[in-house]
Amino acid sequence: MNKIGFKKKILVIPSNHEEWEDLNWIINLKKNQRKCRFYIYDTSSLYMDSIKIKTSEKIFKSINPFRSGFYYSSKLLKFLITLLNAWNIIKICHQHNIDILFSATPSIFIRLSILFLKNSVNHISYLRSAYPVIDDLWSDSEKMYKYISKFNIPLASFINPYSSDLFLVSGEANRVLLLYKGFPKNRIKIMGPAKLNSYRKKTKKINKSNQITIIYATQSFNHHNDNIGHHSQLVCLESLLEESYLSDHSINFILRIHPRDKISFYSRLIEKYKEFISIENYNIESFLESVSSQRILVSSTSTLLFEWGYLGGKSYSIGTSEFIIKYRKFFDNVHLKPFSNAKYLLYSIVNNKNYISKNSINQLMSNSNKTEKWDDIFGKPLLIKS
Numbered sequence: 001m002n003k004i005g006f007k008k009k010i011l012v013i014p015s016n017h018e019e020w021e022d023l024n025w026i027i028n029l030k031k032n033q034r035k036c037r038f039y040i041y042d043t044s045s046l047y048m049d050s051i052k053i054k055t056s057e058k059i060f061k062s063i064n065p066f067r068s069g070f071y072y073s074s075k076l077l078k079f080l081i082t083l084l085n086a087w088n089i090i091k092i093c094h095q096h097n098i099d100i101l102f103s104a105t106p107s108i109f110i111r112l113s114i115l116f117l118k119n120s121v122n123h124i125s126y127l128r129s130a131y132p133v134i135d136d137l138w139s140d141s142e143k144m145y146k147y148i149s150k151f152n153i154p155l156a157s158f159i160n161p162y163s164s165d166l167f168l169v170s171g172e173a174n175r176v177l178l179l180y181k182g183f184p185k186n187r188i189k190i191m192g193p194a195k196l197n198s199y200r201k202k203t204k205k206i207n208k209s210n211q212i213t214i215i216y217a218t219q220s221f222n223h224h225n226d227n228i229g230h231h232s233q234l235v236c237l238e239s240l241l242e243e244s245y246l247s248d249h250s251i252n253f254i255l256r257i258h259p260r261d262k263i264s265f266y267s268r269l270i271e272k273y274k275e276f277i278s279i280e281n282y283n284i285e286s287f288l289e290s291v292s293s294q295r296i297l298v299s300s301t302s303t304l305l306f307e308w309g310y311l312g313g314k315s316y317s318i319g320t321s322e323f324i325i326k327y328r329k330f331f332d333n334v335h336l337k338p339f340s341n342a343k344y345l346l347y348s349i350v351n352n353k354n355y356i357s358k359n360s361i362n363q364l365m366s367n368s369n370k371t372e373k374w375d376d377i378f379g380k381p382l383l384i385k386s
Helices: 017-027 030-035 075-096 108-120 130-151 172-180 196-202 227-246 263-272 284-292 303-310 321-326 328-333 342-350 358-364
Strands: 008-013 036-042 059-061 100-103 122-127 166-169 188-190 212-217 251-257 277-281 296-299 314-317
Touching: 008 017, 008 075, 017 030, 017 100, 017 122, 030 036, 036 075, 075 108, 100 108, 166 172, 172 188, 172 328, 172 358, 196 284, 212 227, 212 342, 227 251, 227 263, 227 321, 227 342, 251 263, 263 277, 296 303, 303 314, 303 358, 314 342, 321 328
Parallel strands: 008 036, 008 100, 036 059, 100 122, 122 166, 166 188, 212 251, 212 296, 251 277, 296 314
Antiparallel strands: none
8 A cells, every 4th residue: 555545634624814824834744744644625715825835735626606705695695605515525525535624713614514424534623713713603603503494404413613523722711711612621622822933933033113113903803793893993993093193202003904804994094094004914924024023013802912922022902991891701811901092002002011911922822831732633533522
């Protein structure tokens, strides 16, 4: 038998740019490449085209008639595409004898696939940020369940977000949140942050200039139908822009748009402060350069805040009072007190005070002895769901 026959076969399913960066780093570790054969299920060529794929294994295109990024609002169409992708995953698993599905967020079509694959294929989920992803799982599942129940389709069990055999999380705060939501304790493993340790050597600090550079990183609240989060983001961004613009200090302001966010949401503010603000899209090169040049990062609950701090940068969280109340569980879990006033936030930035502490960063980006090795997650036998 060919040596490749002894390798575990892994079908990797990313759903966005940031997830693919993490998953791509994990599957290209030398030990994983040596022990496994990887297949990629490309859920959007928009993300895949932007990253160099080291693995030479086969790439499958997902069933998505709107690859240009068009969002389909029809529930029936969304349900049909979900079913078609689930069927496609099942077919690929049978044709290529897949051992493990490896994804980030366990999307509904993945959970539906697992339902029909039963115990023949394991599923590993890497939750880069468990919050607010966990709430999204319930929200999406409930909406889909309410819709399909009208047709008496007996698929109720696929709404179960616990369907993964193993949930990999970056730190203790995510583990606590999963336990709080009822996830089985023996299926959760703290892994530490994917890829970040390899970037630490690249973020050597350089001399800080007299000018303060603030990067406001948006989040995809609107994509997740989070009206409170979306409203908070617009309000806080405008307040911070105004305070920074009127400040006596020399401030350079950069707006970094999330890959799933829309720049059109900020067109009024961009036009109003066009001489003051610059726009920057996310990529790992600009991320590392920004940390190295000691720029300041501001956002709400983005994992980027903690990754920034983990690599040695300074970051700040801000939100409206309503937003902070809604996300109180998250802030408590990571021992973080966010700002609700842009004026006080800017004062802290200027005076180099009250940035996110190492204690908060370690809650979400644990690198303790408890962490498992990333290059050993596919080698160990997994739990089989009863």
